[in-house]
Amino acid sequence: MATYATTAVVTPRPRYRVLEDERWLAMALLLPTIVLLAMFIAYPFVKGILLSVTNTRVGVPGEFVGLANFYKIWNDSIFRSAVYNTFVYTGVTTVFKLGLGLWLALLLNRNFRGKTFTRAFILLPFIIPTVLSTFAWKWMFDPTFSVLNWMFWKLGLISSRINWLGDPDLAMLSVIIVNIWRGVPFFAISLLAGLQTINPDLHEAAAIDGAPPLKRFIYITWPLLLPVTMVVVLFSVIQTFADFQLVYVLTEGGPANSTHLFATYAYNLGIRTGLLSEGAAISLAMFPVLFLVVIFQLLYIRRVETR
Amino acid sequence: MARTSRRDLFKLTGAGVAAASLGGIAGILASGRTPAYAQVTTVHLLRWNDFIPTSDQLLRSTILPEAEKALGLKVNFETVNGNDLQPRITAAIQSGAGPDLIMLFNNNPHLYAASVVDLSDVAEEVGRVGGGFYPISKSNCHDGKAWISMPMSIIGAMIAYRKSWFAEIGVNSFPDTWDGYRDAGKKLKAKGRPIGQAFGHSFGDPPTFAYPFMWSFGGKEVDQAGKVVINSKETVESIRYMIGFFKDAHDEGGLAWDDSSNNRAFLAQTICASLNGASIYIASTRNPEQYKTEKGGLLKDDILHAPLPKGPAGQFGFHTFQSHVLPKYSRNQAAAKNFLKWLHTPANYDKWFVSQQGFSTGPTQDTEKSKMWDTNPVMAPYRVAGKLGQTPGYVGPPNAKAAEVLSKYIITDMYAKAIQGMSPENAAKWAEDELKKIYV
Amino acid sequence: MIEGALWRKWVYFYVPLILFLIFLLFPFYWMMITTFRPDGELYRPWNAWNYTPFWTWNPTWAHIEYLFRETIFGTWLWNTMFIATISTMISLVCGVFAGYALSRLKFPFAGGLGTGIFVTYLVPQTLLFIPLADIIRDYRLGDTPWALILTYPTFLIPFCTWLMMGYFKAIPKELEECARIDGASRWKAMIYIILPVAVPGILSAGIFAFTLSWNVFIYALVFLSSPQEKTVPVGVVSELIRGDVFFWGPLMAGALLGSIPVAVVYSFFVEHYVSGLTGSVKG
Numbered sequence A: 001m002a003t004y005a006t007t008a009v010v011t012p013r014p015r016y017r018v019l020e021d022e023r024w025l026a027m028a029l030l031l032p033t034i035v036l037l038a039m040f041i042a043y044p045f046v047k048g049i050l051l052s053v054t055n056t057r058v059g060v061p062g063e064f065v066g067l068a069n070f071y072k073i074w075n076d077s078i079f080r081s082a083v084y085n086t087f088v089y090t091g092v093t094t095v096f097k098l099g100l101g102l103w104l105a106l107l108l109n110r111n112f113r114g115k116t117f118t119r120a121f122i123l124l125p126f127i128i129p130t131v132l133s134t135f136a137w138k139w140m141f142d143p144t145f146s147v148l149n150w151m152f153w154k155l156g157l158i159s160s161r162i163n164w165l166g167d168p169d170l171a172m173l174s175v176i177i178v179n180i181w182r183g184v185p186f187f188a189i190s191l192l193a194g195l196q197t198i199n200p201d202l203h204e205a206a207a208i209d210g211a212p213p214l215k216r217f218i219y220i221t222w223p224l225l226l227p228v229t230m231v232v233v234l235f236s237v238i239q240t241f242a243d244f245q246l247v248y249v250l251t252e253g254g255p256a257n258s259t260h261l262f263a264t265y266a267y268n269l270g271i272r273t274g275l276l277s278e279g280a281a282i283s284l285a286m287f288p289v290l291f292l293v294v295i296f297q298l299l300y301i302r303r304v305e306t307r
Numbered sequence B: 001m002a003r004t005s006r007r008d009l010f011k012l013t014g015a016g017v018a019a020a021s022l023g024g025i026a027g028i029l030a031s032g033r034t035p036a037y038a039q040v041t042t043v044h045l046l047r048w049n050d051f052i053p054t055s056d057q058l059l060r061s062t063i064l065p066e067a068e069k070a071l072g073l074k075v076n077f078e079t080v081n082g083n084d085l086q087p088r089i090t091a092a093i094q095s096g097a098g099p100d101l102i103m104l105f106n107n108n109p110h111l112y113a114a115s116v117v118d119l120s121d122v123a124e125e126v127g128r129v130g131g132g133f134y135p136i137s138k139s140n141c142h143d144g145k146a147w148i149s150m151p152m153s154i155i156g157a158m159i160a161y162r163k164s165w166f167a168e169i170g171v172n173s174f175p176d177t178w179d180g181y182r183d184a185g186k187k188l189k190a191k192g193r194p195i196g197q198a199f200g201h202s203f204g205d206p207p208t209f210a211y212p213f214m215w216s217f218g219g220k221e222v223d224q225a226g227k228v229v230i231n232s233k234e235t236v237e238s239i240r241y242m243i244g245f246f247k248d249a250h251d252e253g254g255l256a257w258d259d260s261s262n263n264r265a266f267l268a269q270t271i272c273a274s275l276n277g278a279s280i281y282i283a284s285t286r287n288p289e290q291y292k293t294e295k296g297g298l299l300k301d302d303i304l305h306a307p308l309p310k311g312p313a314g315q316f317g318f319h320t321f322q323s324h325v326l327p328k329y330s331r332n333q334a335a336a337k338n339f340l341k342w343l344h345t346p347a348n349y350d351k352w353f354v355s356q357q358g359f360s361t362g363p364t365q366d367t368e369k370s371k372m373w374d375t376n377p378v379m380a381p382y383r384v385a386g387k388l389g390q391t392p393g394y395v396g397p398p399n400a401k402a403a404e405v406l407s408k409y410i411i412t413d414m415y416a417k418a419i420q421g422m423s424p425e426n427a428a429k430w431a432e433d434e435l436k437k438i439y440v
Numbered sequence C: 001m002i003e004g005a006l007w008r009k010w011v012y013f014y015v016p017l018i019l020f021l022i023f024l025l026f027p028f029y030w031m032m033i034t035t036f037r038p039d040g041e042l043y044r045p046w047n048a049w050n051y052t053p054f055w056t057w058n059p060t061w062a063h064i065e066y067l068f069r070e071t072i073f074g075t076w077l078w079n080t081m082f083i084a085t086i087s088t089m090i091s092l093v094c095g096v097f098a099g100y101a102l103s104r105l106k107f108p109f110a111g112g113l114g115t116g117i118f119v120t121y122l123v124p125q126t127l128l129f130i131p132l133a134d135i136i137r138d139y140r141l142g143d144t145p146w147a148l149i150l151t152y153p154t155f156l157i158p159f160c161t162w163l164m165m166g167y168f169k170a171i172p173k174e175l176e177e178c179a180r181i182d183g184a185s186r187w188k189a190m191i192y193i194i195l196p197v198a199v200p201g202i203l204s205a206g207i208f209a210f211t212l213s214w215n216v217f218i219y220a221l222v223f224l225s226s227p228q229e230k231t232v233p234v235g236v237v238s239e240l241i242r243g244d245v246f247f248w249g250p251l252m253a254g255a256l257l258g259s260i261p262v263a264v265v266y267s268f269f270v271e272h273y274v275s276g277l278t279g280s281v282k283g
Helices: A014-020 A022-052 A068-074 A077-108 A115-122 A130-141 A147-154 A168-196 A200-208 A213-241 A245-250 A262-272 A276-306 B002-037 B053-071 B082-095 B108-115 B120-129 B135-141 B163-168 B178-190 B205-216 B233-249 B252-256 B261-267 B279-286 B333-343 B346-355 B365-369 B371-375 B377-384 B400-407 B410-419 B424-438 C006-036 C062-070 C073-104 C110-122 C125-138 C145-151 C153-169 C173-181 C186-197 C199-215 C218-223 C232-240 C248-282
Strands: B042-048 B074-080 B101-105 B150-155 B158-162 B273-276 B303-306 B320-325
Touching: A014 A022, A014 C186, A022 A276, A022 C073, A022 C110, A022 C125, A022 C145, A022 C153, A022 C186, A068 A276, A077 A115, A077 A168, A077 A213, A077 A262, A077 A276, A077 C006, A115 A168, A115 C006, A115 C248, A130 A147, A130 A168, A130 A245, A130 C006, A130 C232, A130 C248, A168 A213, A168 A245, A168 C006, A168 C248, A200 A213, A213 A276, A245 A262, A262 A276, A262 B082, A262 C125, A262 C218, A276 C110, A276 C125, B042 B082, B042 B333, B053 B074, B053 B333, B053 B346, B074 B082, B074 C232, B082 B101, B082 B108, B082 C125, B082 C218, B082 C232, B101 B108, B101 B333, B108 B320, B108 B400, B120 B150, B120 B333, B135 B150, B135 B320, B158 B163, B163 B178, B178 B233, B205 B233, B205 B273, B205 B410, B233 B410, B233 B424, B252 B261, B261 B273, B261 B279, B273 B279, B279 B303, B303 B377, B333 B346, B371 B377, B400 B410, B400 B424, B410 B424, C006 C062, C006 C248, C062 C073, C062 C248, C073 C110, C073 C145, C073 C153, C073 C186, C073 C199, C073 C232, C073 C248, C110 C153, C125 C145, C125 C218, C145 C153, C145 C218, C153 C199, C153 C248, C173 C186, C186 C199, C199 C248, C218 C232, C232 C248
Parallel strands: B042 B074, B042 B101
Antiparallel strands: B101 B320, B150 B320, B158 B273, B158 B303
C-alpha cells in the first residue's frame, strides 16, 4: 500500500498551494462534514424548535402558541411515565450491559480453541438489524406460542405461562432483556479492544509478585480500561436514551402506554396521530436531559483521562 | 425530469414484474406494451394487508389488470400492515409525496380533511346506483360539506365462538347479556378455554370491543353538544364490570394482543370465543383439513358467530369502516378518481366483494341483497353489519376530535389500565383528562 | 492463562462462555428454525403435547418462496445494500478527513469544531425525524434513496471522526515530517503516508458505519413510501406483518435473509474490527 511519493514535488501545483497552509487544508477537510451536519442536523434542530412552539398538525399549518405544547406534555401522565421509563430503561440496561460485557470481554481475551469463530458469532446480536432480531424476540414472547414459556415449564420453573408482553412490569422487563441482549456484544468487543492494549508484562509481573487474579483486575486492568469504558458507556447511553425500534416492534408502547419511551411516544403523537408540533415538543424535551447526562459523563471522562 | 424518470422506471418495472408473475400471458403482453405508452399515468394505491388474502390476490391478478386495460393507466398496488396506514399518510402529506389513494379506517379521514381532495362527484354517483349509503358511510367520510373519502366497505365485528364447547357447559344458544356471556366464559376458563380479547394498540378488535362495551353500559365520551361526559357513573360501572369479567373469563395474554393474535389463538384452539371480523372462520375454511377439533371433526363446522351481548343501556356494535382518500399532493388526481369510479362500478366491485366472502359488506344498502349472503349461513350475522353499529364519538359526531381519541386508543386504554390494576374511578378520570385535552 | 484444576477452568471459563453463547445466539436459532418450520407445526400452543421447539421433521421452503413470490424482497435487499454502501462511503470520507484535520493540524477553533461535531452525535435521530420530513420535502428528496443516503451520514460521521481521531493521534508525527522534508505536499503526505497506515482504523470505522446504516429504521420508515424504495427492515415490518394471520414464517425468513449480508461482512472483518478499535483506543 505504501506508495511513497519519493519523487520530490518541489513546487506543488498552484491548485495545491493553498492547501499547504495548515488552516486552509483543515477547513477544506472539514467542509463536507460541516455542510452535511449543518444541513441535516443543525437546520432541522432549529426547525424542530420552531415547530414545537406552534400548533401544527398534519396538513394544517399552525400558529404560534408559545410554550403551550410543553405545558401540555408536562401535565400529560403518559409523557411522565415515558420519562420515567426512559430513565429506568437506560439505567438498568447500561449497568447490565457493562457488567456482562466486561465479563464476556475477559472471557474472550483468553486463548482458547475457536476464539476467532466465537468472537465473530458473539457479535451477531449487535450487527443484525434491531428490527429484525427484535421480531424473533417478539415471537419468542408470544403469549400463545412462547418457546421461553415452554422451556421454563419443562425445566419445572413455572406451572402457568409468563405473560411476557401483556403485563406492564413484565413488558418493561422484556424490553430491557432484549436491549441488554443487543448491547452486550458491543460492550464486550469494545472492552476487548481495550483489554488488548494492556501490556501482558504488567500482569505477569504482578502474578510473579503473588497478586491473586481479582487483585490484578482491580489494580491493573480496571484503571487502564476505565477511559475506554467511559466512552463506550457514553455512546451506549445516548443510543439507549433515544431508542425507538425495540419498543416500536415489541410493544408499540403498550400495554396501555406502560412501556413508552421518549421516542416512541413522540412517534405515536407526531406521526401516528398527526399532532406534529406536540410530537416535536416531546422529542425536544429529551434533549436537555440527554445533554446534562452527557456533559456529566464528558467531565468525568476528562477527569479520568487527565489523572 | 431526470430525477423522476429513474423512479418511474422503477415503478414500471416493478409493476411489470408483478403483472408478469401473476397475470401470465396477459401480464406479459401488458408490460410488453408499456414502452409505447411511456407517459402512462401511474396510480399508486395503498391498502392494508387484507385479512382475507385471496382478495389481495384477486386485486393483483385480475381486477387491477382489468382496470389498467380499461382506463389506460398503471396501478401500483401496495399493501401494508393496517396499523401503519396512519403513519404512512402523515409521512406522505408531510413529505409531499406518496400514494395517490390511501385506505383509512373508521373516521380517520376527518383527521386529514385539510389535505385531501373532494370526492363528492365519485361518491354521490356510487351512492345513487347502490340504493343509498348507510348512515355510517356518510358520517365517517363526509365532513358536512363534501365527501372527503370514498367509502369502500364495512368489516362486521361479531363474536366467533366454539359451538361444541359452549354446548358442553350447557349453553346452546349464544348468551345475549353480558352476565350470561361472563358466566359461560367463567365456566370455560375453568376448563382451560378462556375467552380471548385483544387489548393492545391495534386498529381493529380492541376498539371494536371497548367502544360498544362502554356504550352498552350507558358510557359516552361526549354528549351531543360535544361536552366531555366520560367520567360518569355508567362508565365507572362498565369499567368495574370489565375488571371482573376479564379476570373471570378472559385469557390474560390479551393485553399484548393485536388484531391477528386472537385469530392464531382461536385456530390453535386455546380460546373459546373472540370478537373478530369473520377472518377466523374464513381462515379455517381455506384449508379445513389442517384444523381438527379434539373430537376429530373439522374446526370450521364448530364455529358460529353472534353479536356482542346486551348491557343495561342496550346492545351496540362498532364495525370497522374502510375508505380511500385522495391526498392533495397527488399529481394524478384525475386518473385516481377515474380508477375509483371504475372500481365502484357494480360489475367490478362485486368481484372484490364476493371474494371477501362476507368478511366485509359494502358501503351502500344494496349489498345486503347480494346472493353471496345466501351461500353460507354461518356468515349470515354479518349481512346487516352496515345497518347496525355506531361510529366513534357516539353520541357526538365522528369528527376529527373523535378520530384523535380513537387514534390515541384512549377508550381501549381506559379499560386496559383498569384491568392492570388501576381503580375504575381513576381510569375514568384519566380518560376524562385525556379527552379534555382533545375536546377543547 | 488459567491456573489450577480442570474443574476451575470449567466453572470460571467454559460454563459462563457457553451460557453467554446460548443467550446471545438462541434468538437466531429460533429465527432459523421458524423459517423452515411448516405452519402446521408453527402454530401449536406452548403447552401442547406435541410442541417440538428445537427441531422439525418436516422442513419446508414455503416461507422463503412466499417471501420472494409475494414481496419484492430482492429489491429491498438491493436498496439497503446500495444505501448502506454509499452512505458509508460518504461518512468514511468525511470522517477520515475531519479526523485527520482535528487530530493532526493546527488551526483556529479546532477544539470548538471538534466539540461541535461530537455534540451532533448527541442529537438522536428520533429527535429530528419530524422537522426533517419537512426539509426532505423542501429539497424534493421524499421517497428517493437520497433522502437516506444524505441523512444517514449525519450520525455516522461523528462516530467515524471520533474513531479516526484516536487512530491518527497514535501515528507518530515524524512519519509525515519525513515525507514533507522529501518534498511531498501536505495533501500527498496525508493521502500516501498517513492513510495507508490508518487502514485498520478506516476499516473498522467503515464496518461500524455499514452496520449502523443497515440498521437504521425510523428515517427509512418516515421518508420512504413506495414499495420499490423500501429497505429491508421497513419492508419486512410494513409488508410482512400481514392481515393473514400466519405471517411468522415469512417474517422470520425475511429477518434471516436480511441479516445474512451484514453477518457475512462481519465474519470477514471481525479481527480487523477489534484491532482497528484497539488502535484507536490506544491513542
